[in-house]
Amino acid sequence: MPKSIDIDSKNYSVKEFVEKLNFDECVFDLLKFIEKDNKKVKDFLITKYLGASLPANTEEYVLEYFINNSVFSAATMANPATSIVTELLYVRPNLNHPIDKYFLASKSGKAIRSRIEKVEENIHSLIEKYFEKNEKVLIGNVGGGPSRDISDVFSKYYVDNDNIDAVSIDRDGFSIKRGKLLAKIGNVENKIDFLGINFMKHKPKKKFDIILLVGVLCGLPSETCVLVLKNTKRMLARGGCIMASNVTPKMLEDDPFTYFLMEKILNWKLIFKEEELLKNIFRKSGLKWQQNFTDEYGFHNMGIGI
Ligand SMILES: C[S@@+](CC[C@H](N)C(=O)[O-])C[C@H]1O[C@@H](n2cnc3c(N)ncnc32)[C@H](O)[C@@H]1O
Numbered sequence: 001m002p003k004s005i006d007i008d009s010k011n012y013s014v015k016e017f018v019e020k021l022n023f024d025e026c027v028f029d030l031l032k033f034i035e036k037d038n039k040k041v042k043d044f045l046i047t048k049y050l051g052a053s054l055p056a057n058t059e060e061y062v063l064e065y066f067i068n069n070s071v072f073s074a075a076t077m078a079n080p081a082t083s084i085v086t087e088l089l090y091v092r093p094n095l096n097h098p099i100d101k102y103f104l105a106s107k108s109g110k111a112i113r114s115r116i117e118k119v120e121e122n123i124h125s126l127i128e129k130y131f132e133k134n135e136k137v138l139i140g141n142v143g144g145g146p147s148r149d150i151s152d153v154f155s156k157y158y159v160d161n162d163n164i165d166a167v168s169i170d171r172d173g174f175s176i177k178r179g180k181l182l183a184k185i186g187n188v189e190n191k192i193d194f195l196g197i198n199f200m201k202h203k204p205k206k207k208f209d210i211i212l213l214v215g216v217l218c219g220l221p222s223e224t225c226v227l228v229l230k231n232t233k234r235m236l237a238r239g240g241c242i243m244a245s246n247v248t249p250k251m252l253e254d255d256p257f258t259y260f261l262m263e264k265i266l267n268w269k270l271i272f273k274e275e276e277l278l279k280n281i282f283r284k285s286g287l288k289w290q291q292n293f294t295d296e297y298g299f300h301n302m303g304i305g306i
Contacts, residue, residue, distance in 0.1 A: 012046050012050075014028060014031040014032050014035055014042065014046075015028070017031070017046050017049075018031070021049075021256075021257075023257050024106070024107065024255070024257075026102055026105040026106055027102075027257045029098065029101075029102070029105075030098055030099065030102040031045065031046070033098040034098075034099075038065060040061070041061075041062055041065050044058055044061075044062050045062070045265075048260075048264060049257070049260055049264075062265065063077075063265065066099065066265055066266065069097050069099055070097050070099035070100050070103075071088070071095055071097075071100055072085065072088055072095070072099065072100045072103045073099060073265070073266055075088070076262070076266045076267075076268050077266055077267060080219070080266070080267065080268035080269075081219060082172065082175075083145030083146060083170070083172065083175045083178075083215075084174075086112060086145065086215055087145070087146065087148070087178075088100075088103075089103070089104070089109050089112040089113055090112065090113060090116050090148060092104055092113060103258070106255055106257075106258040107251075107254055107255040107258070107297055107299070108251055108255045108258040108259065108262075108297075108299060109258070110297065111251065111295045111296070111297040111299035111300060112295075112300075114295035114296040114297060115214070115215075115245065115295040115299075115300045115302075116148065116149055117295075118293055118294070118295050118296070118302070119149050119212070119214055119243070119245070119302060120149050120152050120153050122243065122293055122302065122304075123139075123149060123150070123153045123210070123212070123243075124153050124156075124157060126210050126241065126243070126304075127139075127153070127157075127158075127164065127210065130209050130210065131163075133239070134209060135163060136163045136164070136165075137163065137164045137165075137209050137210065138164075138165050138166070138167070138206055138207075138208050138209050138210075138237070139164075139165070139166040139167070139208060139209065139210045139211070139212065140166070140167050140169065140204065140208035140210070140211040140212070140235055141166060141167070141168040141169065141211075141212045141214075142169050142199045142211055142212065142213050142216065142232055142235075143169070143170060143199060143213060143214075143215070143216035144168035144169060144170050144175075144179070144212065144214075145170055145172070145175045145179070145215070146168075146175045146176075146178040146179035146181075146182050147166070147168035147179045147182070147183070147192060147194070148179075148182055149212070149214065150166045150168060150192060150212075151179070151182045151183045151185075151186040151188055151192065152186065154166070154183075154186065154188040154191050154192070155186030155187055155188045158188070158191070159187055159188060164191065165191050165192070165193070166191060166192045166193070167192070167193045167194075167195060167204065167208070168192055168193070168194050168195070169195045169197060169199045169202055170194075170195075170196065170199075171196065171197060171198050171199075172196075173196050176194045176195075176196040179192070179194050180194055199231075199232070200228070200231050202235065203234075204235050206237075207235055207236060207237035207238075207240065208235055208236060208237060208240055209237050209239070209240045209241075210240060210241055210242075210243070211232055211235060211236060211240065211241070211242045211243070212242075212243050213228070213229070213232060213242060213243065213244040213245070214243070214244075214245045214302070215245060216228070216244075216245075217229075217244055217245065217246045217273075217281075218245070218246055218247040218270050218271065219268075219269060219270055219271060220271060221271055222271075222273070222277060222280075222281055225246075225281045225285075226281055226284045226285050229242065229244060229281065229282065229285035229287060230285045230286060232244075233285060233286055233287060239306070240306070241290065241304055241305065241306045242287060242304070242305050242306075243302055243303070243304045244278075244282075244302070244303055244305070245300050245301065245302045245303075246271075246272075246273045246278050246300070246301055246303075247270050247271075247272055247273070247299060247300055248272060248273065248274065248275070248294070248298060248299055248300065248301050249272040249273075249274060250297070250298045250299055251270075251272065251297075251299040251300075252272055254297065254299070255299075273301075275292070275301055275303075278292075278301055278303050279303065282303055282305045285305075287305030287306065288305055288306050289303055289304075289305050290304050290305055290306055291303075291304050292304060
């Protein structure tokens, strides 16, 4: 670690800081732990949250503290868009360090878990809707990571149904390997093809009835989202639909401390989009907004367009 750090602490106690900003109890628990473990880091977090800019060696010291102590932080800093991070929040393993426990206990962490539950419910309803008119249903999971959502839905409802298949596309080879394992565990490995490629370049031989784009647009500016959705629309069969998610400003309003850690410490930037903006992105991409749903915290909005 850098030898010395120079912190201009505002001398706020953790209690005062949490009460003044009306933060959740898990913020109090995290800062109390850090205060005991390394008071300089706690002073830094409070000072930085309050808007001060701090010397580079202080920033580096705190960065190292987070990398050295938290699986979640190290994975995020290595690659903020990696499915390793979302998988941690889906599976919620018993991580030991209070920083990791914080991310799991935060509203933003719980919202991700809730998002996959709602996405799975809606995938199931959409599949049933398509079976009313089609004999076969083909799903494309674009930026699908390990496609836990598809594996879960297929293994819960369609193990013996030969009329449903999926193609999961992700350029991250590790998520492809993990997806194959999950599909095998769910006894649905014969129903999901995993392609380790850039989805922007994919030209499917068979077009998809349902396309999922979950956790892919959140970090992208609107114009890029339009390009991605236009490109994804090319892969849609006649009468097909796209489900695309984006993080909403409610996350920033209801859980600002988690986003502070994500953005200012771990360098994970999101572009929050109001529903009107997401609808506009759909419209500009040539998609007709049909319906939407959110996770139970309202932090993620999943639009469905045709
Ligand atoms: C946050 S993860 C979400 C994974 C999964 N959809 C979910 O809901 O858990 C985003 C994924 O999109 C993938 N991705 C982003 N851009 C891509 C591209 N152009 N081609 C292929 N995969 C891409 C990343 O590799 C990553 O696995």
